[in-house]
Amino acid sequence: MRFRTRDITRVESTWKQFVPSAVLHDVDPTSFLFDWHSADLGGVSMVRYDLAAEVRSTAEPQEQLLVCRVDGPEARVYSDRGDLDARSPWISEGQRVHAHWEGGARVTALVFERKALERQARRISGDDSLSVRVRDLSPRSAHAAAAWDRMFAYIEQSALTLADNSSDELLRAELARHSAATTLAAFAVADRLERHRPAQAAPAPATVRRALQYIAENAHSPITVDDVATAVHISTRGLQYAFRRALDVTPAESLRQARLDGAHRDLRSGTPVTVSAVARRWGFSHPSRFAAAYRESFGVLPSVTAAKHRR
Template sequence: MRFRTADVARVESTWKQFVPSAVLHDVDPHRLYFDWKSVELGELTLVRYDLAAKVRTTAEPEDQFIACRVEGPDAQLRSDRSELVASRPWLSDGPRVHAQWERGARVTALIFERASLQSLAQQISGDDTVALHVADLAPRSDRAADAWSRMFAYLEQSAESLDDDGDTELLRSELARHAAATTLATFSTTGRLHRHRPAQTTPAPATVRRALDFIAENAHRPITVDDVASAVHISTRGLQYAFRRALDTTPAECLRRARLDGAHRDLRSGAQSTVAAVARKWGFSHPSRFAVAYRESFGVLPSVTAATHRR
């Protein structure tokens, strides 16, 4: 999609098509110029736009990962966690990012659906249980930031040659995979912080996959490893052996991670509930142990997540 406009309403409605939480504040309509280009690459969207106007904008991804770079002579960026360096890319899967400029800026962004990027992270790590979350919105280093920017330029140039017919589907898929792999290498994510084992070279057995599905669907209930084994018609010892062989982990650890993920979703939802109540809901009876485990998985204390997303 490619167009130019001076209509403020169309600017915001277009951005919201791709990032529903995006909001434009205090746009000066008298000197607005908007030049938009976007390309769909499967479940990845590439966006590049120039917006000349006095602007304040906010994005808060929902079920998405947004990797974005803002270039402008007076552009300023910050998240609810910290200040961000303008002209360097950032990555968010939930924390709000605010940008503002007076004279104009170019915004380049890659918008990943959460399931798509998480699936790639699982393929790269060989761990079907990886739950991907952003640990730091800023890139790992200047070198990593430069590599991401070069990747985006290559992606944009390559996308120019794509047609809308089915013959380019494989190329679109490969470009999306390249973009995702480079983004994962550029930023710190908790999916990479606590997975240190050889890559899984074959798909997990059907029994393990069914067990993981049962855990995902029932982690909010007071189930045990014995319940998981019974649900997939295998002995507890057999289930433990299958998990160790396929995933190099235990059913108990997978259940624990699923419950941490559930608590993380609840805290991000903005619901008026205490951290202690959320911890109890997901089976963590000791608040201090829950806080330690949560920080190890998500990089911040649960109280920080709750305060950031409270309505």
């Protein structure tokens, strides 16, 4: 969704679609201009807007995690506990955060559904006992903050090319995973829960074979390692352990290879299609990274495969 407006009522009503608790106070109508861009990635929404006005705002997300940065020469950001660094992103899972700026500011934000981010945290770590809890509103370090900013710029640029239909469903899911992984690395948000059941026993090799079959049959869809584990009736952590023990690879590596294999088949088919289109179809949004991964797997660049089999 993209639009520009001078209608003040659209600001709060639009923002409330993403953070229902958000409230704007004292918006100056004399210098008002609202430029909005957002994208739904599934479990997380990307939001970027420029708001030219004197603004006081408050956010208190519920059942969500809001990661936000307010960038403006006069911007001030603070929680009920004290000031936050307006030059860095911050995170909240319910703590009230206030912002004030004069003249104008750019706001960049990712709004995660709590359960979706928790699933991503467990999938990435392989630990089914992880729970998302914000321990510090500020990022772990200046380096972590810079990494989050770079990730957001990449997500927004990639989101501009997403189609409204389901043709980019896999790419949309990969962008959601990337945003979750970087956010989890940038902020102290993961705690271990006490286990309420014993660790799962080692599965038989048949479980791994069934998982590989499920991956092969569904790699074209936006499945996750959690989906694979559910399909073969095992915990995500148990699946991680089973793959390591039987194949010395992770389920995520197997899924990535299955998608590379799918791209390889498409390029060998001779069907007139660009390398970038094949990459997007299989969830690779960055052409150079796709080319590097493809070459590592098949020994040649994808363009070479496409040219060799072009009809």
